[in-house]
Amino acid sequence: MSRPSFQIDDTDGPKLTRAWVLHPEIKSDNDRRNPGPALAEAVALAEALPHLEVNGATIVPLRTVSAGMLFGSGKIEELKREFDDAEIELVLVDGKVTPVQQRNLEKEWGVKLLDRTGLILEIFSDRAATREGVLQVEMAALNYQRTRLVRAWTHLERQRGGLGFVGGPGETQIESDRRAIDDQLVRLRRQLDKVVKTRALHRAARAKVPYPIIALVGYTNAGKSTVFNRLTGADVMAKDMLFATLDPTMRSLVLPDGPEIILSDTVGFISDLPTELVAAFRATLEEVLAADIICHVRDISHAESEEQARNVREILTSLGVPKDTRSFEVWNKLDLLDDDRANAVRARAQRDPDVLAISAISGEGMDNLQAVIAEALQGAVREAELTLGFADGKKRAWLFAQEIVTDEKQTEDGFVVTVRWSSEQESQFHRI
Numbered sequence: 001m002s003r004p005s006f007q008i009d010d011t012d013g014p015k016l017t018r019a020w021v022l023h024p025e026i027k028s029d030n031d032r033r034n035p036g037p038a039l040a041e042a043v044a045l046a047e048a049l050p051h052l053e054v055n056g057a058t059i060v061p062l063r064t065v066s067a068g069m070l071f072g073s074g075k076i077e078e079l080k081r082e083f084d085d086a087e088i089e090l091v092l093v094d095g096k097v098t099p100v101q102q103r104n105l106e107k108e109w110g111v112k113l114l115d116r117t118g119l120i121l122e123i124f125s126d127r128a129a130t131r132e133g134v135l136q137v138e139m140a141a142l143n144y145q146r147t148r149l150v151r152a153w154t155h156l157e158r159q160r161g162g163l164g165f166v167g168g169p170g171e172t173q174i175e176s177d178r179r180a181i182d183d184q185l186v187r188l189r190r191q192l193d194k195v196v197k198t199r200a201l202h203r204a205a206r207a208k209v210p211y212p213i214i215a216l217v218g219y220t221n222a223g224k225s226t227v228f229n230r231l232t233g234a235d236v237m238a239k240d241m242l243f244a245t246l247d248p249t250m251r252s253l254v255l256p257d258g259p260e261i262i263l264s265d266t267v268g269f270i271s272d273l274p275t276e277l278v279a280a281f282r283a284t285l286e287e288v289l290a291a292d293i294i295c296h297v298r299d300i301s302h303a304e305s306e307e308q309a310r311n312v313r314e315i316l317t318s319l320g321v322p323k324d325t326r327s328f329e330v331w332n333k334l335d336l337l338d339d340d341r342a343n344a345v346r347a348r349a350q351r352d353p354d355v356l357a358i359s360a361i362s363g364e365g366m367d368n369l370q371a372v373i374a375e376a377l378q379g380a381v382r383e384a385e386l387t388l389g390f391a392d393g394k395k396r397a398w399l400f401a402q403e404i405v406t407d408e409k410q411t412e413d414g415f416v417v418t419v420r421w422s423s424e425q426e427s428q429f430h431r432i
Contacts, residue, residue, distance in 0.1 A: 018087055021046050021057040022079070023094040026065060033271065035059045037304045041271075042094035042116070044221070048123050055086045069108070070101045080109050092119055095272075099148040116272060117144060132195045139188045146181050211252065212377050212422070213262045215288045217316065218297035219308035220268025223332040226360040227297055228265040231370070256367070258374025264291065271311045289320060292424075293376055294327040295369075300345055300357070301336035326376055327354070330369065334359040377422075384421065389414040395432050 023039040026032055039059055046054050060075060069076060070093070083091065090112045091105070097115035106113050114122065121141050128134045216224040228234060232251040249265045266288060288294065294316075298309055309329070331349060334342050334357055349357035356372060358365030383406070388396050392414065399405050399419055407418035421429070 016051055016053040017089050018055050019046055019052050019090040019092055020055060020083060020086065020088045021092045021094065023057075023059050024065075024070065025059055025061045026095075027061065027063050033307070034304065037307075038094060041304075042092065045094075045116075045119055045123065046092050049119075050126065052090070055088060056082065058082075066101075067098075068100060069104050070097060071105075076105070076108055083109055083111060090114065102148070120270070120273070132192065135188055135192045135195065139185060139192065142181050142185050142188070146178060211260050211262045212292040213264060213290055214293045214295060214373060215264045215266060215291035216295050216297055217266055217288060217312060218268060218330075219299065219312055220270050222268065222297045222299040222308070223360050224265055224268065224297045227295075227330065227332065227358070227366075227369075228263060230360045230363065230366055232263055255370050255374040255377075258370070259377055261373070261377070264288070269312050269315045271307070273311075273315060288316070289322075291325060293373060294321070294325055295330050295373075296327060297330045297332050299333050300331035301333040328372065328376075329355045331355060331357045332360055334364055335362045382420070384419055384426070386417045386419060387414065388417060395429065398429065398432055 021039065021042050023035055023042055025035045036059075039057055043054055043057050046052055058079070060071060060079075062071065066072060071079070082088075088109075088111055091109060091114075093113065093115045095116055097105070097113065102113050102115065121137065121144060124133075124137045125141065128137045216228055218224050228249065228251070232253050234249065234251050251263050252260060253263050254260045296309070296312060298305055302308065331345055334345060337345065346357050349355040356365060356369050358369055360366070386399075390413075396415060396417065399417060402421070402425060404419045404421045404425065405417055406420055409416045
């Protein structure tokens with residue numbers, strides 16, 4: 001069963017699809033975002049799709065939402081004229097559009113239409129590179145489509161009721177398609193379970209040599225991958241683009257005058273992240289749940305930086321990140337600020353020990369970032385004295401293999417060993 005979504009036809013080479021972005025500003029929504037930055041973000045999302053040309057963008061104020069058409073009839077006619085004049089092929093609505101609204105608007109305007117969830121799914125589908133990422137995107141897309149069968153296939157538009165006795169052909173076909181989606185979801189879950197088990201084995205292997213995990217999280221395009229590349233020397237894709245990085249990447253890094261760590265770069269978050277994707281990417285974000293330190297990278301030059309940070313914190317909470325996990329805010333992109341603003345940001349960061357001001361492009365503050373992480377990890381290490389019998393050779397060998405023994409004295413009954421270890425190493429020791 002093919003995925004019934006917008007597809008770009010590039011059979012004759014790259015073909016630019018002419019698109020228009022709409023941001024409905026619903027006046028009755030007390031939690032609505034600032035329409036200007038919201039529209040700019042929606043345009044950036046659209047530009048993240050390949051072979052797409054944004055020919056226009058409009059904020060549409062709405063007092064109320066029309067259940068069947070979303071917009072009022074006058075606005076629909078006005079927009080239709082604009083779309084026809086600009087020869088628009090795809091309309092992107094920055095918000096939630098019901099299946100009925102989508103079908104009706106596509107008929108009125110004679111174009112393809114994607115809402116915010118559909119657009120983000122398309123981007124993720126285009127960017128997923130690893131087997132796990134592909135499986136998660138496919139599952140999210142199928143869950144999304146399952147609620148939109150009324151418009152996904154043209155033959156479903158001919159459905160008719162059966163007076164409560166026998167379902168008409170339309171209902172039968174919808175149920176058949178829904179079962180096909182459910183069957184495919186079961187197959188994908190089984191495949192994803194295998195991938196998740198493999199990741200769990202990798203984590204178990206790392207646990208035997210317990211390097212601390214430092215996770216980079218943040219709003220999409222905050223510069224996480226650039227920070228990751230600057231620290232590790234890796235070549236993870238880092239562009240001025242939303243969702244440039246989708247699949248998680250991990251690299252080892254030896255901190256100056258500090259321990260060896262595992263640095264994890266994760267998928268960027270975004271406001272109104274589709275619930276389908278939050279659920280599907282929970283496995284990918286398991287590294288964040290297991291992190292010793294979380295570095296929340298923020299684009300401090302962005303006008304909506306505070307709003308973005310709040311969205312990230314809300315998503316981390318929804319994922320179940322422990323509240324006591326050590327975390328820092330890393331205010332990135334100092335290089336994009338004028339001198340006065342950059343100095344003000346530096347001054348604010350100096351007053352807060354949990355805030356670091358950096359520029360991953362120029363390298364400013366990167367040495368301090370590593371030093372602060374190393375100091376935080378060192379603070380999590382404590383000294384302990386252990387009494388081991390001669391029969392505890394396996395435990396003694398493990399302690400020396402971890403390079404955490406600072407002193408050892410032999411006694412009549414065995415050894416008294418002094419160690420400096422983390423709580424994780426302590427718990428692993430007691431499991432031997």
